[in-house]
Amino acid sequence: GSLVLAALGLLAAGVVYHIDRLRSEITRRRDAEARHQQAVAALADAARSEALGRLAAGVAHDFNNLLMVVLGGVDRARMSLGEGSVVEAELRTIEHAALSGADLNRQLLAFSSRNEAHPRVVPLNRTLLDAREFFTRVLGEHVEVVFDLDEYTGSVLADPGKLHQILLNLVINARNAMPRGGRLEVSSTVRPGRPDQVGFSVSDTGIGMDDATQARIFDPYFSTRRHGEGTGLGLATVREIVRNHHGEIEVQSTPGAGTTFTVWLPRADTELGPTDQPVDREVAGGEGTVLLVEDSELVREAVAGQLRRYGWQVVCARGTEEARRRFEADASTFVALVTDAVLEDGSGRAIAELARRIRPDLPVLFITGYTADHLDLDLPGDGAVATLTKPFQADVLAEALEELLGAVVA
Numbered sequence: 001g002s003l004v005l006a007a008l009g010l011l012a013a014g015v016v017y018h019i020d021r022l023r024s025e026i027t028r029r030r031d032a033e034a035r036h037q038q039a040v041a042a043l044a045d046a047a048r049s050e051a052l053g054r055l056a057a058g059v060a061h062d063f064n065n066l067l068m069v070v071l072g073g074v075d076r077a078r079m080s081l082g083e084g085s086v087v088e089a090e091l092r093t094i095e096h097a098a099l100s101g102a103d104l105n106r107q108l109l110a111f112s113s114r115n116e117a118h119p120r121v122v123p124l125n126r127t128l129l130d131a132r133e134f135f136t137r138v139l140g141e142h143v144e145v146v147f148d149l150d151e152y153t154g155s156v157l158a159d160p161g162k163l164h165q166i167l168l169n170l171v172i173n174a175r176n177a178m179p180r181g182g183r184l185e186v187s188s189t190v191r192p193g194r195p196d197q198v199g200f201s202v203s204d205t206g207i208g209m210d211d212a213t214q215a216r217i218f219d220p221y222f223s224t225r226r227h228g229e230g231t232g233l234g235l236a237t238v239r240e241i242v243r244n245h246h247g248e249i250e251v252q253s254t255p256g257a258g259t260t261f262t263v264w265l266p267r268a269d270t271e272l273g274p275t276d277q278p279v280d281r282e283v284a285g286g287e288g289t290v291l292l293v294e295d296s297e298l299v300r301e302a303v304a305g306q307l308r309r310y311g312w313q314v315v316c317a318r319g320t321e322e323a324r325r326r327f328e329a330d331a332s333t334f335v336a337l338v339t340d341a342v343l344e345d346g347s348g349r350a351i352a353e354l355a356r357r358i359r360p361d362l363p364v365l366f367i368t369g370y371t372a373d374h375l376d377l378d379l380p381g382d383g384a385v386a387t388l389t390k391p392f393q394a395d396v397l398a399e400a401l402e403e404l405l406g407a408v409v410a
Contacts, residue, residue, distance in 0.1 A: 060105045061342075064369035065299050067105070067391035070098045072302020075394045079309060095393075100133070102391050119157040119245060121268040125149045127160070128186055128200060131167055135184065138171050142181030153188040153198045155268040162241045169238045170202040170261050177206025177259060191264050197247070199264040209253040217251065238263075286402060288335035289313040293323040293351055294367075295344045299390075303338070303367070306394035312401070320346035324354055331358045336401060341368035341387075349379070356381035363404045367392075 074095045081087060128149065135145050156163075174184050182205035191197040209217065218239045238261075242249045245265055253259035290312045294300040297318070304314045315334070317323035320343055327334065337355050339348035352364045360381030369390045379385055388400050 061369035063101065064105055064390040065296055067098045067101050068369075069298045069302050071095065071391050071393055072299075072305055074098070075302075075309060076305050098391065119159050121155045122158045122160055122163060123155050124153050124188055124198060124200060124265075125151070127163060128167075128188060131164070134167075135171055135186070138168070139175050139184060140181075143175065143178055144183045146183065146185050148185060148187040150187075150189045152190055153200075154190075156198055156265040157268045158245055158265055162245070166238050166241055166263060167202075169235065170263075173235065173261075174202060174204035174206065174259070177204050177208070182206055182258075190267075194264075196267050197264045198267045199247075199262055201260050201262040203258060203260040205258040208255040208257050208259055210255050214251055214253055218249075286310065286312055286335070286398075286405060289315055289333050290401070291315050291317065291323065291327060291334045291337050291339075291355075293317045293319070293337070293339035293343065293348060295319055295340065299340075303397070306397050307338070307401075309394050310398040319343055320351045323351045327351075327355050327358065331355070331362075334359075334362065336363040336365060336404060338365045338367060338401070341366045341370070352379055352385075356383065359383070365401060365404055 074091050077087070077091055081091075129147065132145065132147070139145065171184070178184075184205075185203045186200065187203070188198065188200045191199055217235050219236065239249055242263055242265075247263060247265040249264070250262045251259065252262075290307055292300065292304055292307065292314050294303060294316070295318055300316055300318065304316055307314050312335075315326055317326050323339070327337075337352060339351055341348045343351075348366055352366075355362050355364070356379050361383045362381065363384045364379060364386075366385070366387045367390055368387060384404050384406070386400060386404050388397065392400075
């Protein structure tokens with residue numbers, strides 16, 4: 001009897017052991033399947049984001065060309081008006097609307113850009129204030145937006161497009177934390193004990209986060225929103241951009257009491273002092289002949305009109321082949337080449353390289369409806385090279401060309 005009981009005991013133990021093994025194997029396979037499904041979903045989200053980015057870039061490029069035509073029309077209309085015309089106020093309204101559209105486009109292009117950051121000196125307070133209307137559009141009418149900006153903040157070294165991308169993600173995050181409305185405060189300051197860094201904060205009065213959530217908010221694909229309502233990439237993207245700028249990001253949050261994100265960036269100013277106001281410079285214009293290459297007839301007419309307004313003569317070409325013929329006919333005539341970066345029959349770089357082989361000192365100004373950071377400016381020869389993003393006003397084009405020619409009027 002004892003042997004039978006012992007045998008039954010061993011059999012039961014074996015059954016339990018195998019059941020535990022089977023349960024562990026099922027759990028392992030289920031976890032592996034869940035990880036696989038999560039990875040597939042993440043790849044699908046990334047693919048959708050990439051496709052949306054390409055769509056945004058394409059739409060922004062075409063819309064920039066349309067805005068270029070509008071601003072060109074405003075410039076030509078002003079030239080034909082006398083002093084004190086009642087139409088001038090209407091033209092200012094049209095111009096303001098076009099420039100607001102250009103600001104929206106810059107945000108689209110910043111979203112679509114996957115390129116490295118190209119930092120330059122950016123006035124921080126002015127950048128934050130310029131985004132005021134953008135904050136209002138994203139947040140809606142139920143969120144109050146207030147600013148508390150330190151006049152000693154100065155400028156930062158940052159890529160303007162990436163800076164807009166940071167702001168976009170932080171504002172969207174704040175909006176999601178305040179589904180019933182609230183208050184968003186944007187502030188700036190010099191970092192205590194670190195005069196080489198300045199920063200800005202975005203604070204909301206939303207639902208807040210506990211410590212466990214705060215520990216994971218920068219993890220890729222981590223999201224507190226329901227499935228299908230977010231990818232969990234926003235704050236991870238923000239942290240990556242900040243790190244690429246040699247900066248830091250901090251978060252403070254309390255459940256039920258809101259959240260504050262603070263971004264610290266390298267300061268561009270060498271001395272602490274009130275932020276300088278922008279200085280208006282007189283644009284004198286120039287003389288000589290410019291070769292303008294642009295495949296859109298309306299944009300070509302708009303840019304040519306802007307150049308002529310400031311004294312330059314213009315020879316137009318609609319593509320690379322026509323530009324080659326016109327340049328080779330009399331290369332010594334042209335003081336500069338102004339070309340669209342992307343042409344239907346080639347690229348602006350191709351015609352620039354051809355022109356530089358004939359005239360190594362020829363200044364080249366690329367104009368583009370995309371972001372300028374994707375352009376390769378390493379041309380042959382020793383002439384100056386610059387870029388200008390559409391749309392632009394006549395004085396901005398004239399100033400850029402003056403700088404390129406070394407004829408800036410202070």
